[in-house]
Amino acid sequence: MDSALLWSIIGGFVVLGVLAYAAAALSAAMSARESGTSAVAALTLPGQETARLLIRQRSVTPGADTLLARIGTGLLPLAALMSVLVIPLGQHAISDLSVGVVWFNAMEVLAWAAVWMVGWGSNSSWGLVGANRFLAQGLAYELPHMFALITAAVGAGSLRVSDIAAVQGLPGHLWFVVYMPAAFLVFLLSALGFAFWGPFDQPIGREIAGGAAAELSGIDRLLLLAGRYLLLTAGAAMSVPLFLGGGAGPLLPAGAWILLKTAAVLAVLVWIGHRVPAVRMERFTEVSWLVLLPLTILQALAVSIFVLVGWM
């Protein structure tokens, strides 16, 4: 029993790690193509970067709160790994909690604390600005994100991730993305948000010299960057049972479908990151609170009515 659990944990983390590496490699290849250099050669770049960071000296700024910064850099990948406990990345989730959706939400919110501690602890103006930007971003995406999660849970009448996926596989039921397209889009937006990826990467923005990551070097930087890709992958993986029917699909076994769908969503997220310029919270917050929040509430209302009437 215990060894089976251990293997499923190792298996789940390995799959997550491979997908996260694939996302990093895809992003590096796209960057290389944009620069006019070989995209194939760039596929190994994330690995080479890992090698570089492993032997680099850690940098410490005067007066830094090293304790908080190091807890923060460790917490980010840890949060991603813990969030994936409830997500099926293959046949089954590692631990199919009865409140899996809430668990995922709680673990993803740990990124708030992690990034803030890193930015604050580095005792640099850039780090502090980046840290506070991430919290502003969190306030903008989190409420619509919660309503998107709740909508999927309402549709299935359960907070258990496998129940939500199972309902979409029943005969006569369509994937939730059909019933709740707004919730799906908001979920993807917030996945970009909590992984500070693409248009939402201002917390580690170029124009503030790397923001929360400005003073990071060596293993600290490696952990932060890895945590970011792991979170993005966890977000993509979570969208599959919530909105894309989980393992439902013809011919292939359920595990293969889950992996395929996760990889596809992940590729779309990486692609968006390259094709859309940064969205600053100064502008986005108003859109988020005045447009996305009412939209997701209406979406939840519509789905609740569907459920009551018996249409889904």
Next chain:
Amino acid sequence: MDLTARLLALGVPHPFVITAPGFTAVRLAVEQQIRERGWSEALSPADADMLVLCGSGGKEFGAVAGRVWEQLPAPRTRTLVPDPDAASACLDAAVAALRDLEGLRRLEVDRPDAAPMDMDMAGSDSDKTGMDMDMDMELPGGLPMADRGADRDGLKLDQLHLVLGPALSDWPSGLVVRLVLQGDVAQRAGISVLDGAADGPPISSFWADLIGEAAQSEPIEHVELVNAAAAADSLQRFLNVAGWPSAARIVRRLRDELLAGAAHPAARSRAIDPRSRRWLRAVGRSRVLRWSVAGLGQLGPGQLDDGVPLTLVGDVTARVLRWVDDIAVVLDPVSTDAREAVVTSRAASARAALTVLPHLLVGQELAAVRLIVASLDPDIEALQAHAAAPRKSDG
């Protein structure tokens, strides 16, 4: 060969590039080399393992370079690129130095130990590239305590003194902006400019000279080509600041191609990748980009006593779209509307930009400050060359 040496050989260098006043040509050569080698520039000294100095400047520049060098974690190396032709060789030598484990270890032997709470070190270290505070009172780490002042929303908040430039990525070289921040809102802004080397030759302006040369040469569209390359240089910097590094990479490549075309007019049409054209159109039409920067840094034509140069009028979006147009004129001459060519001397527009900057920046958030500076993109070099030799044509 031990494990460290193997890992060392795997890594791809992250250079941190600082440009001295008057060395734009070197910067362009270095940036092209970095792009072609598939490296990515470090955004901060902490991420850099290679300090690349484009040219050498005055005392202030030397001091800045020294402070940045202190902040580079090991393994690290530095190189000074004196002229554009030396870029490739200098970077090769730097990479070789980064792979040489013994040499790296020797370098770190006499490095002072930068303990975080060491009072002796703190004096030199606290004065970081981007951070400079008034020395009122010594506190742990040698950092002073912040002063307080009334803020925009009627609160009394601490003030943070932040210096932007000269060692900052995607920043006009030679420009220094001293901000007093509350939160991340600028309360005051002071502008200064880095001087060139006292004993060196007088500063010459790369872009203004190139445009001047092109104006005297035979085909008239040659000027447009150089102008487009200059616009592409400003545009790639802006796109990086606006958080669209993908588009910035494309435009940076386009800039290199345009410059190559300007050097060899015969090879011009071949040099440009058709994908750049699509990307440029996408940048010009991007709604998210316009929405995200619209209304920032608004400049009316009559805002200065002697008039605002036409190239600077409007908000950030207007100025950026002007660069896109400048490039599009060369890329698709047919599809672009015939526009009245706006000829403003680079020195004059840089002078106007420096005059209006302090007023434009006050009350703006840090992100907006960077966007406004990037959209004005003052050519400090042209200004200094103009001041040094007023008789010279500045394009």
Next chain:
Amino acid sequence: MQTVIFLICAVGAVAAGIAVFRVDSMARATLALLASFIFAAVPILLLGLSYLGILVILMMVMEMMIMAVFMVMYMMNPAGLMPMKMVHNNKMSLVIAAAVFVLLAAGALFTPWPSGTAEAAVSGSTTTGGRSAADPTLALGLDLMGPHMLVMIVIGLALFASMVAVVVLSTHRGRYDRFGDDLQRRPADDPVRGGLGK
């Protein structure tokens, strides 16, 4: 096993709570408080109230991070360099703390708790989560609220409305500052322009 986890969390929560007053930076104090809350949330999970336990973690992380920013906002000093005392008004605080502790401890000791264990309630729960009568979260809700659910919902709304009202009343700038005296000005005159141009 459960006892061990409970003991670790109990000691951890108290230790982190003490740390709040011993550390000398706002950031560390806030995060120590957060750690204390998370330690307190784990026993709720042990009671089988997984929904409430995880919700406590979720809400506390968000709340503490926002609180940290507000605390720092009035004391912006990167990394909280200025060591500061985290205790004020010691005597009165001690008295209040002792009184509250006695009150809560008395409540915990003298309440006639129902017999039977949480295990019994949980084992019967079905996968329809949240709907089963054996769900301890539902049972707790019914026990606390019982027939007063409507009253509670109305009170909740009233609380929320009063919070919004307080914020609206206390803002420095009102609609006349934004839209002009005749409320006709569009877009509004704001120090920072929002994303909708309203």
